Amino acid sequence: MSYFVIDFEVTNLNRYIVVDLETTGNRPDIDKIIQVGAVLIEDHEIKDVFSSFVYTDREIPPFLQELTGITPEKLKDAPTIEEVMLKLLPMLEGSIFVAHNAVFDIAFIQNTLEDLGYMPFSGLIIDTLQLSRILLPMAQSYKLELIADELEISLDRPHRADEDSMATAKLLLQLLAQLNEMPLVYLQRLHQLAQSNNQDLSFIIEDIIAKKLNNYQENDDRFMIINQLALLMTEEEYQENQEYEFDQIQFESMFDENGLLFNNFPNFELRPAQKGMSNEVWNAFLDQTHLMVEAGTGTGKSLAYLIPSVFWTKQQNEKIVIATHTINLQEQLFQRDIPLLKKILPFDFSATILKGRSNYLCLRKFEQHLMQVNQINLSIDGMTDLGQVLTWVTLTKTGDVEEINLSQTGRSLWNEISSDPDSCLNHMCPWFRSCFYHRARQRAQTADLIITNHSLLLTNLKADNRILPGFNYLVIDEAHQFEEVATKHLGFELNQYQFSYFIQKYYKDGKTGFLVKAMNDFYQSQDPDQFVIANKIKNNVIPLISKVESNIQDYFNLLGEFVDQFVKNQDSNRKTLRIVERVKQRKEWEKIQEQAENIIIDLTEWANLMEDIIQQLRNLEVEESLLVDFTGYLKEIREVSLTFSEWNHANDLNMVFWVETVIKRKKIFSYLFAAPIEVGSFVKEFLFDKLDSVILTSATLSVNGSFNYASNWFGFDSKDEELRKIKLPSPFNYKEQALVCIPKDIPNIQEVSEERYIEHLAKNIADIAISLNGRTLVLFTSHQMLQKTYDLLKIILEPYQIKVLGHGIDSNSRSKLTKRFISDKQTILLGTNSFWEGVDVPGESLSALVIVRLPFTPPNHPIHEAKTERLRAKRKNPFMELSVPQAVVRFKQGFGRLIRTQKDKGVVIVFDKRIVESRYGKAFINSLPDVDIKYQQFTKLLQNINDWIN
Ligand code: SF4
Numbered sequence: 019m020s021y022f023v024i025d026f027e028v029t030n031l032n033r034y035i036v037v038d039l040e041t042t043g044n045r046p047d048i049d050k051i052i053q054v055g056a057v058l059i060e061d062h063e064i065k066d067v068f069s070s071f072v073y074t075d076r077e078i079p080p081f082l083q084e085l086t087g088i089t090p091e092k093l094k095d096a097p098t099i100e101e102v103m104l105k106l107l108p109m110l111e112g113s114i115f116v117a118h119n120a121v122f123d124i125a126f127i128q129n130t131l132e133d134l135g136y137m138p139f140s141g142l143i144i145d146t147l148q149l150s151r152i153l154l155p156m157a158q159s160y161k162l163e164l165i166a167d168e169l170e171i172s173l174d175r176p177h178r179a180d181e182d183s184m185a186t187a188k189l190l191l192q193l194l195a196q197l198n199e200m201p202l203v204y205l206q207r208l209h210q211l212a213q214s215n216n217q218d219l220s221f222i223i224e225d226i227i228a229k230k231l232n233n234y235q236e237n238d239d240r241f242m243i244i245n246q247l248a249l250l251m252t253e254e255e256y257q258e259n260q261e262y263e264f265d266q267i268q269f270e271s272m273f274d275e276n277g278l279l280f281n282n283f284p285n286f287e288l289r290p291a292q293k294g295m296s297n298e299v300w301n302a303f304l305d306q307t308h309l310m311v312e313a314g315t316g317t318g319k320s321l322a323y324l325i326p327s328v329f330w331t332k333q334q335n336e337k338i339v340i341a342t343h344t345i346n347l348q349e350q351l352f353q354r355d356i357p358l359l360k361k362i363l364p365f366d367f368s369a370t371i372l373k374g375r376s377n378y379l380c381l382r383k384f385e386q387h388l389m390q391v392n393q394i395n396l397s398i399d400g401m402t403d404l405g406q407v408l409t410w411v412t413l414t415k416t417g418d419v420e421e422i423n424l425s426q427t428g429r430s431l432w433n434e435i436s437s438d439p440d441s442c443l444n445h446m447c448p449w450f451r452s453c454f455y456h457r458a459r460q461r462a463q464t465a466d467l468i469i470t471n472h473s474l475l476l477t478n479l480k481a482d483n484r485i486l487p488g489f490n491y492l493v494i495d496e497a498h499q500f501e502e503v504a505t506k507h508l509g510f511e512l513n514q515y516q517f518s519y520f521i522q523k524y525y526k527d528g529k530t531g532f533l534v535k536a537m538n539d540f541y542q543s544q545d546p547d548q549f550v551i552a553n554k555i556k557n558n559v560i561p562l563i564s565k566v567e568s569n570i571q572d573y574f575n576l577l578g579e580f581v582d583q584f585v586k587n588q589d590s591n592r593k594t595l596r597i598v599e600r601v602k603q604r605k606e607w608e609k610i611q612e613q614a615e616n617i618i619i620d621l622t623e624w625a626n627l628m629e630d631i632i633q634q635l636r637n638l639e640v641e642e643s644l645l646v647d648f649t650g651y652l653k654e655i656r657e658v659s660l661t662f663s664e665w666n667h668a669n670d671l672n673m674v675f676w677v678e679t680v681i682k683r684k685k686i687f688s689y690l691f692a693a694p695i696e697v698g699s700f701v702k703e704f705l706f707d708k709l710d711s712v713i714l715t716s717a718t719l720s721v722n723g724s725f726n727y728a729s730n731w732f733g734f735d736s737k738d739e740e741l742r743k744i745k746l747p748s749p750f751n752y753k754e755q756a757l758v759c760i761p762k763d764i765p766n767i768q769e770v771s772e773e774r775y776i777e778h779l780a781k782n783i784a785d786i787a788i789s790l791n792g793r794t795l796v797l798f799t800s801h802q803m804l805q806k807t808y809d810l811l812k813i814i815l816e817p818y819q820i821k822v823l824g825h826g827i828d829s830n831s832r833s834k835l836t837k838r839f840i841s842d843k844q845t846i847l848l849g850t851n852s853f854w855e856g857v858d859v860p861g862e863s864l865s866a867l868v869i870v871r872l873p874f875t876p877p878n879h880p881i882h883e884a885k886t887e888r889l890r891a892k893r894k895n896p897f898m899e900l901s902v903p904q905a906v907v908r909f910k911q912g913f914g915r916l917i918r919t920q921k922d923k924g925v926v927i928v929f930d931k932r933i934v935e936s937r938y939g940k941a942f943i944n945s946l947p948d949v950d951i952k953y954q955q956f957t958k959l960l961q962n963i964n965d966w967i968n
Contacts, residue, residue, distance in 0.1 A: 033113045035114070036116040088178075114218070144218060146193065150165055153196050155413070212405070274288075315914050383435045384411065559628070569616055578685075592679070632649060752917065756925070756926060780814065840859055875905070
């Protein structure tokens with residue numbers, strides 16, 4: 019076949035053709051182009067625009083017609099691909115090809131060129147998806163429409179080639195402008211990364227570097243350059259202790275009419291419960307006692323504890339730690355409430371966020387990683403991940419991983435470059451003064467308020483209080499979560515992925531990994547002693563690691579098969595097995611234990627070899643950082659060995675041990691867990707008994723008017739006077755704002771088949787959604803039931819144009835689903851676990867909240883089972899003392915999703931008759947705010963719902 023020859027050679031690195039294609043599918047060998055959009059950029063300006071539909075006789079799948087709005091009708095009179103390419107080719111000639119996710123578009127272009135008898139495109143290719151990842155590390159998403167939205171690039175009609183190509187062109191211009199703005203050392207580092215992957219991007223960077231060098235100016239004073247890394251200049255705000263005249267202002271008056279809040283914020287509402295809570299917090303500090311406050315939704319509890327905390331810290335010169343469960347709340351305190359108080363208070367105070375150490379980047383490890391790039395060929399993902407972190411390191415003030423939008427592979431990279439105590443050189447580190455973690459700790463040392471999370475608080479306890487600066491006053495918000503976090507934190511988890519990551523950190527494919535790098539460095543050192551160590555790694559350590567790796571694989575295979583055989587009465591894809599005597603007595607278990615013992619012996623041998631190497635290194639003149647790395651890794655190997663051994667013996671009577679298996683791609687994956695059965699005594703001894711005052715607060719702490727259940731989480735018994743307890747009502751008028759409905763005719767799930775139950779449920783939910791035109795949130799306790807109900811709802815609601823969104827189906831991201839639910843009112847959202855407490859939908863988007871089942875924890879969950887046994891041994895009733903209160907707290911959280919502001923109005927429909935018909939149902943009803951309850955036939959209820967809402 020002869021080819022038409024086109025000169026694709028790039029002569030001008032400032033000429034780009036930005037292309038977007040709509041096609042009939044994803045396969046360039048089969049599918050056809052149906053729309054082409056192209057934008058020509060020269061010298062940073064848009065010079066030409068082209069777009070055309072393309073005729074095809076190939077069928078366009080309905081979902082693509084819906085997505086793109088391109089129907090066969092639209093293409094009927096469109097030009098053929100040959101005619102379209104004739105117009106596109108002059109733009110392609112001599113240009114750099116650009117597209118968002120370029121592999122897709124270029125594959126179609128190459129195929130078409132070949133079909134039409136042209137030579138393939140051979141010019142440079144730039145992918146704006148990859149470039150956005152690298153240059154915009156803090157963007158929320160890299161999907162074209164979302165990133166366009168974030169950068170204020172208009173894109174009214176996504177998935178249309180004309181609009182998408184224009185948005186991509188504007189995105190490219192912004193990305194190039196940013197690249198030009200970056201400091202020279204950054205560009206040189208990025209260039210090195212791009213070259214290691216033979217990326218066309220390297221030519222663009224090279225061109226920018228050359229121009230920068232030609233017009234080289236004095237240092238960019240936004241950055242400081244350390245070891246060829248550019249870091250943003252930041253000024254630490256150290257708070258000087260000033261004397262304030264506190265008599266001028268009393269914190270009690272803050273919440274009054276004509277108080278500082280009232281006078282400064284026009285929307286400030288006077289809320290007696292908020293003022294009451296604030297006084298209680300102050301008094302607890304004053305009396306040095308502990309306080310548990312349940313403050314209903316809308317109380318404004320964060321200001322109610324922040325204000326007395328700020329006054330107390332300044333008056334008493336005492337540090338106060340505030341621990342939350344969610345990052346959202348931390349951000350809200352730090353970004354919204356604290357700046358607000360700083361604005362209105364006549365005195366200053368300092369506050370900082372301190373997170374767990376692994377949230378911060380270790381600059382030393384990152385630099386080491388960059389240095390390895392010279393020795394290996396990076397994959398595209400590897401290059402993009404490192405480039406993304408490199409940009410972020412240049413731009414971040416905090417080094418907190420929360421800021422960066424890492425990919426899946428980026429998260430693995432993070433594990434290798436995050437700060438950890440075992441590999442830290444502390445003061446001896448050349449990066450110490452710039453170190454993100456140590457700077458954050460330094461800020462915490464001097465701050466009046468430290469905002470942190472439950473996990474770090476617990477890590478601090480486990481580390482004998484060596485992480486947080488000393489403090490005597492503590493506020494725990496979202497306290498209803500604390501027991502669960504403590505249970506996880508004081509236990510452990512091991513799984514196949516962790517093991518394989520653990521091995522690969524040392525040795526991967528014979529090319530990378532800490533030990534491979536160390537071995538190569540020793541060989542290259544020309545020092546005979548280091549040569550001996552290199553040989554030891556090569557001949558003894560690496561073969562041992564390979565053996566451990568293969569034995570671990572065998573161990574997990576044996577374990578997975580055992581669980582699969584042993585557990586019969588559970589969902590075949592997900593199984594849980596608690597390790598109890600009955601299991602341990604099985605012959606197969608003995609075999610599994612033996613296999614584990616062999617691994618532990620090899621891990622010990624590996625640790626011994628590492629110890630020998632460390633001894634040898636100590637006698638040589640090697641860098642201290644190398645010794646610290648070896649010592650850190652030795653500690654890790656010993657810890658893994660110990661933890662695995664603990665799990666394998668599973669004989670600590672205060673712990674519960676279990677394995678969970680999941681079948682993915684026909685393979686069984688196993689996860690090993692261990693958790694303490696009870697955490698209260700630990701928490702009480704190491705937290706409450708040591709501190710002057712701890713404030714515990716949440717909207718859901720009491721059950722049926724009593725705090726006994728929540729007090730137990732923290733190690734207090736009901737009569738303990740050390741813990742003061744108060745319940746403050748929500749300022750919302752629930753009688754006027756909410757109605758609770760319970761359908762009388764919903765079948766009992768135990769009495770009908772699951773199919774029949776779900777059919778009935780889906781039909782009723784659909785009726786509610788139709789009558790409210792969407793605006794419904796449905797909370798499930800099982801994902802399987804959610805999936806089945808979702809399928810039916812999709813069919814029933816399609817003619818009514820009501821969208822159905824399912825958690826784990828349309829997206830795994832709660833925040834993305836919630837955003838879609840809020841932006842399109844004609845929607846019904848189905849959620850499981852995290853939706854019971856993490857969703858905040860004020861206003862009209864949420865009018866009906868459906869609770870499908872009362873949220874009881876499955877009785878066979880290992881922790882629940884172990885707690886139940888303990889209660890039974892104490893002659894207590896586990897159902898009434900554990901199952902019911904646990905479900906009530908969760909139910910209250912779910913209920914709390916409905917009314918978020920004083921203007922909200924809506925209904926809660928509970929499709930579980932146990933709430934009225936069972937003896938324990940009262941505990942649920944009595945735990946709700948004062949609200950009307952209707953227990954009627956569904957048709958009658960539907961009428962009531964309509965009347966109520968309208
Ligand atoms: S001080 Fe420690 S955590 Fe910080 S950069 Fe150095 S080694 Fe890493």
